[in-house]
Amino acid sequence: MKKISLLCIAGLILQSTMLAQVGWFSQSPVPTVNNDLYSVDFVNAAIGWAVGELGTIVRTTDGGLTWTSQTSGTTEALRGISFTDADNGTVVGDNGTILRTTNGGIIWSIQRSGTTEHLNDISFTGPNNGTAVGYERDMNSNYKGIFLRTTDGGTTWTSKTSGTGVLMGVSFTDSNNGTAVGFDWDVNSNYEGIILRTKDGGTTWTSQASGTTDLLFFGVSFTDSDNGTIVGNNEYDGKILRTTDGGTTWTEQISGNIPFLNDVSFTDSENGTIVGGDSGETNYIILRTTDGGTTWLQQSIGTTFISLYSVSFTDSDNGTAVGDVGTILRTTDGGTTWTLQIRVTMEGLGGVSFTDSDNGTVVGSNGAILRTTDGGANWITQESGTTEFLTDVSFTDSDNGTAVGQYYTILRTTDGGASWNPQTSGTAEHLFGVCFTDVNNGTAVGDGIIRTTDGGATWIQQVPDTAILTGVSFTDTNNGTVVGYQQDGHGGGWGIIQRTTNGGTTWTSQIIEDIFLNDVSFSDKDNGTAVGHAILRTTDGGTTWTIQANTGGLYSVSFTDADNGTAVGGGGKILRTTDGGTNWIVQESGTTVWLNGVSFTDSDNGTAVGRYGTILRTTNGGVSFVEENEIDEIPSDFYLSNNFPNPFNPNTKIKYSVPQSSQVIIKVFDILGNEIETLVNEEKQTDTYEITWYAEGLPSGVYFYRLKAGNFIQTKKMVLMK
Numbered sequence: 001m002k003k004i005s006l007l008c009i010a011g012l013i014l015q016s017t018m019l020a021q022v023g024w025f026s027q028s029p030v031p032t033v034n035n036d037l038y039s040v041d042f043v044n045a046a047i048g049w050a051v052g053e054l055g056t057i058v059r060t061t062d063g064g065l066t067w068t069s070q071t072s073g074t075t076e077a078l079r080g081i082s083f084t085d086a087d088n089g090t091v092v093g094d095n096g097t098i099l100r101t102t103n104g105g106i107i108w109s110i111q112r113s114g115t116t117e118h119l120n121d122i123s124f125t126g127p128n129n130g131t132a133v134g135y136e137r138d139m140n141s142n143y144k145g146i147f148l149r150t151t152d153g154g155t156t157w158t159s160k161t162s163g164t165g166v167l168m169g170v171s172f173t174d175s176n177n178g179t180a181v182g183f184d185w186d187v188n189s190n191y192e193g194i195i196l197r198t199k200d201g202g203t204t205w206t207s208q209a210s211g212t213t214d215l216l217f218f219g220v221s222f223t224d225s226d227n228g229t230i231v232g233n234n235e236y237d238g239k240i241l242r243t244t245d246g247g248t249t250w251t252e253q254i255s256g257n258i259p260f261l262n263d264v265s266f267t268d269s270e271n272g273t274i275v276g277g278d279s280g281e282t283n284y285i286i287l288r289t290t291d292g293g294t295t296w297l298q299q300s301i302g303t304t305f306i307s308l309y310s311v312s313f314t315d316s317d318n319g320t321a322v323g324d325v326g327t328i329l330r331t332t333d334g335g336t337t338w339t340l341q342i343r344v345t346m347e348g349l350g351g352v353s354f355t356d357s358d359n360g361t362v363v364g365s366n367g368a369i370l371r372t373t374d375g376g377a378n379w380i381t382q383e384s385g386t387t388e389f390l391t392d393v394s395f396t397d398s399d400n401g402t403a404v405g406q407y408y409t410i411l412r413t414t415d416g417g418a419s420w421n422p423q424t425s426g427t428a429e430h431l432f433g434v435c436f437t438d439v440n441n442g443t444a445v446g447d448g449i450i451r452t453t454d455g456g457a458t459w460i461q462q463v464p465d466t467a468i469l470t471g472v473s474f475t476d477t478n479n480g481t482v483v484g485y486q487q488d489g490h491g492g493g494w495g496i497i498q499r500t501t502n503g504g505t506t507w508t509s510q511i512i513e514d515i516f517l518n519d520v521s522f523s524d525k526d527n528g529t530a531v532g533h534a535i536l537r538t539t540d541g542g543t544t545w546t547i548q549a550n551t552g553g554l555y556s557v558s559f560t561d562a563d564n565g566t567a568v569g570g571g572g573k574i575l576r577t578t579d580g581g582t583n584w585i586v587q588e589s590g591t592t593v594w595l596n597g598v599s600f601t602d603s604d605n606g607t608a609v610g611r612y613g614t615i616l617r618t619t620n621g622g623v624s625f626v627e628e629n630e631i632d633e634i635p636s637d638f639y640l641s642n643n644f645p646n647p648f649n650p651n652t653k654i655k656y657s658v659p660q661s662s663q664v665i666i667k668v669f670d671i672l673g674n675e676i677e678t679l680v681n682e683e684k685q686t687d688t689y690e691i692t693w694y695a696e697g698l699p700s701g702v703y704f705y706r707l708k709a710g711n712f713i714q715t716k717k718m719v720l721m722k
Contacts, residue, residue: 023622024574024589024608027376028615029342033058033067033326034572034591039081039121039310040328045318047086049105050310050328051078057091059105064320064330064341070105080121080132088127090154092119098132100154111154115146121169128153129175131202133167133182145182145194149202151175162205165194169220169230169263176201177225179247181217183232193217193232197247208247215239219263219274227269229293231261231276238276238285242293244269253293258285263310271316273335275308277323284308286321288335299335306346306612325593325612344370344379349609351392351403352597357605359398361417362597362615363390369403371417376607376617382417392433392597400439402456404431410444412456423456433472433482433519441477443504445469449482451504462504467496471519471530471556478503479525481542485516485532495532499542512536512545519556527562529581531555535567537581548581556597556608564603566622568595574608576622583674586698587622623677635659635688638712643693643705647721650695654679654705657688662709668693671702679705695720 026034035053042048046063050056055072072078076097083089091099096113113119117136124130132148145162165184172178178201182194193215195208210217214234222228230241230250238261240253255261258276266272270292276285284306286299306324313319321329321338328341340346347368354360362370367384384390388409395401403411403420407430410423429447436442440455449463449472463469469484480500487493495512497520515533522528530536531554536545553573559565567575572589589595593614600606608616635657643652658664666680676698679691695703698720706715 023587023620024616024618026590026615027607027617028344028379028613029326029328033069033328033342034593034612034614035326036324037309037322037326037328038077038079040312040320040322041081041083041089042312042314042318042320043083043086045314045332047104048312048320049081049083049089050320050322051081051091051093052322052326053077055093056326057105057108063318063332064328067328067342070108072099072108073110074099080119082122082124082130084124084127088124088153090122090124090130090132092122092132092134094118098148098154098157102153111157113148113157114159115148117146119146119148120167123170123172123178125172125175129172129201130154131170131172131178131180132157133170133180135166135182136161143184145180145196147180147202147205151201160202160205162194162196167194167196168218171220171222171228173222173224177222177246178202179220179222179228179230180205181220181230181232183216190214191216191234193230195230195247195250208250210241210250212239212241212252218261221264221266221272223266223268227266227292229264229266229272229274231264231274233260233276238274240264240274240287240293240296244292253296255287255296256298258287258298260285260307261287262308265311265313265319267313267315271313271334273311273313273319273321275311275321275323277307284323284329286311286329286335286338290316290334299338325591325614327612343613344615345381345613347613348389348596348611349613349615350390350596352599352607352609353393353395353401354599354601354605354607355395355398356601357619359395359416360599360607361393361395361401361403362607362609363393363403363405364609364613365389367405369393369417369420370615373398373416375605375619376615379615382420384411384420385422386411391431394434394436394442396436396439400436400455402434402436402442402444404434404444404446406430410456410459414455424459432468432470432484435472435474435480437474437477441474441503443472443474443480443482445472445482445484449498449504449507453503463498463507469496469498471517473520473522473528475522475525479522479541480504481520481522481528481530482507483517483520483530483532495530497530497542497545501541510542510545515547518554521557521559521565523559523561523565527559527580529557529559529565529567531557531567531569535575535581535584539580549575549584551575551584555595558598558600558606560600560602564600564621566598566600566606566608568598568608568610570594572610574622578603578621578678579675585674585676589616591616635686638662638707638709638714639688640705640707640714640716642716643718647719648695649721651692652695652718653690653692655688655690656707658684658686658709661685665708666691667706667708669704669706671704676703684709 037052055074057070078093096115098111119134122132145167167182196205217232261276274287308323349364367386369382390405393403431446467486474480495517497510517532520530553570557567572591574587595610639657641655
């Protein structure tokens with residue numbers, strides 16, 4: 001007999017299959033591809049792969065409609081990929097990483113590259129012949145371009161250096177003819193583009209003149225031994241160079257003064273696509289030519305600030321581009337239209353409100369509103385009627401909700417978002433937070449406080465523009481708290497807390513020195529938590545506030561009762577407490593994206609949202625996955641075994657015996673005695689059990705696990721070593 005129960009499990013519907021997840025799982029994107037993607041390669045219109053940060057490899061067999069993650073066996077950044085058919089492919093990356101598959105990625109095997117430096121790109125012309133390029137550093141930290149060459153599918157690799165510089169891209173059209181590009185710089189930090197050409201499979205490489213100066217080359221694509229294109233940039237503009245004689249001469253083409261061109265893909269001598277962009281400075285960049293680059297036209301795909309790093313076309317119509325935070329774009333009409341894959345949206349998401357475990361709404365930039373009625377398995381875009389940034393949303397039931405945003409935007413729905421109607425806010429300033437306690441009574445904050453008692457038909461200003469107010473929480477029509485901050489004009493300032501017990505007729509103000517506050521959540525009129533540059537807690541309705549932790553960069557918090565709460569923030573940070581904030585535990589979010597909003601409907605079911613359309617979901621309070629096996633052994637005494645393996649990374653097994661029906665509690669503590677996680681808390685029948693504890697999100701160190709059953713208590717030590 002071997003019975004398995006999943007104590008802490010999160011569900012994710014992917015291709016109509018329920019999969020077990022760890023704590024938090026991604027709903028947008030699906031699968032979890034929040035990591036940057038650096039390279040993409042398709043072997044035909046249907047089958048392709050993308051690779052990126054932290055050893056990420058994803059595969060599609062239906063033209064990108066669905067993507068599945070593959071196990072790479074590494075956490076190194078993967079930067080180049082080349083497949084010759086649906087089975088045979090090679091990936092290269094940081095620290096000399098080379099991975100090889102002969103079964104379409106079901107199994108990836110590590111190959112010895114002979115270098116521990118960075119490999120940026122790879123090109124195979126058949127299952128055996130391939131070349132990788134990158135760079136290494138000598139003892140004096142001088143950079144030298146590096147070539148790795150194989151003629152036996154990677155069983156052996158031979159190494160050669162280019163002497164100087166950094167090599168970023170390579171393209172071979174057959175086993176002999178190839179071009180590598182990159183850049184070098186002099187003592188004055190002046191850049192010079194590098195073009196190297198081989199006609200003998202890499203035995204010798206000859207430098208070619210680009211005809212231009214101050215260039216950095218990043219991408220190269222040849223369709224035959226004569227016709228090729230290189231892309232890159234100088235200090236100001238993107239650069240495109242074209243040859244029709246194998247690089248003997250290179251001609252500069254007009255890019256439209258667009259900066260940061262990262263990659264290029266041609267399917268024949270006429271049809272080609274370039275991608276680029278720079279996060280925070282420019283939008284997506286996609287350029288398209290159908291005349292060999294005589295003219296390049298920019299294609300429109302949205303306004304989100306994001307970089308695209310790689311592009312792959314299999315014919316003149318079918319192409320895929322990848323980039324920051326798991327972005328995948330797909331076209332089937334030569335780029336006339338591009339479709340975002342994996343993600344529901346790329347808009348920044350700022351607010352989320354769930355009324356139960358199924359019904360929820362998310363809002364964000366450019367008037368984005370997303371709605372789910374099945375716990376996030378599916379998200380539907382709703383028409384907001386605005387392009388303003390919607391910063392927060394509050395629903396009192398599945399039908400009635402209000403969203404607020406920049407430039408006095410207020411939207412109201414009474415039909416679950418089927419229609420959203422604008423309301424007049426009574427202020428000309430920005431709104432950052434909103435809270436309704438019933439369909440009629442609500443408060444919005446921003447550059448002031450405004451209040452409605454008739455569902456938003458009228459809004460009355462209660463507090464004028466005195467500070468930047470970002471969070472609001474009411475537990476009933478009378479008791480509410482608002483938080484924010486006031487800047488002093490010199491890079492500093494103080495936190496603001498305002499409290500009312502009469503529905504906002506009067507407000508009392510408190511100042512928290514040197515701590516900006518972004519959000520607040522009260523579970524009842526007495527117990528509340530505010531977050532921002534620190535975590536503050538009150539148990540007396542805000543009369544006094546205590547600093548619980550100096551963890552900064554928190555933007556949103558949600559408590560469902562006095563004990564259970566979750567805070568989210570920058571860098572994908574998620575903190576969880578089950579004891580009212582006495583202890584806050586870091587949870588594994590699986591992303592480094594800023595998380596701006598969180599909403600829990602009970603202690604288990606919660607959703608967090610953030611930049612680039614990120615939506616994370618948990619159905620177990622975000623705790624680590626614990627698997628328990630019941631073993632066919634009848635014990636005579638209570639018993640707690642030593643965990644195995646020990647030390648461990650990232651999971652270990654703990655065996656225990658129960659001789660009689662008992663309430664069993666097994667908890668994990670850190671070396672300071674702080675409770676980390678409850679592994680078991682339930683009635684257990686006579687039997688021997690084995691649990692597996694997964695500790696992905698925890699730091700290395702000594703931990704203790706304790707079994708308590710009736711009067712029996714036993715504690716043992718384990719070591720997590722990463």
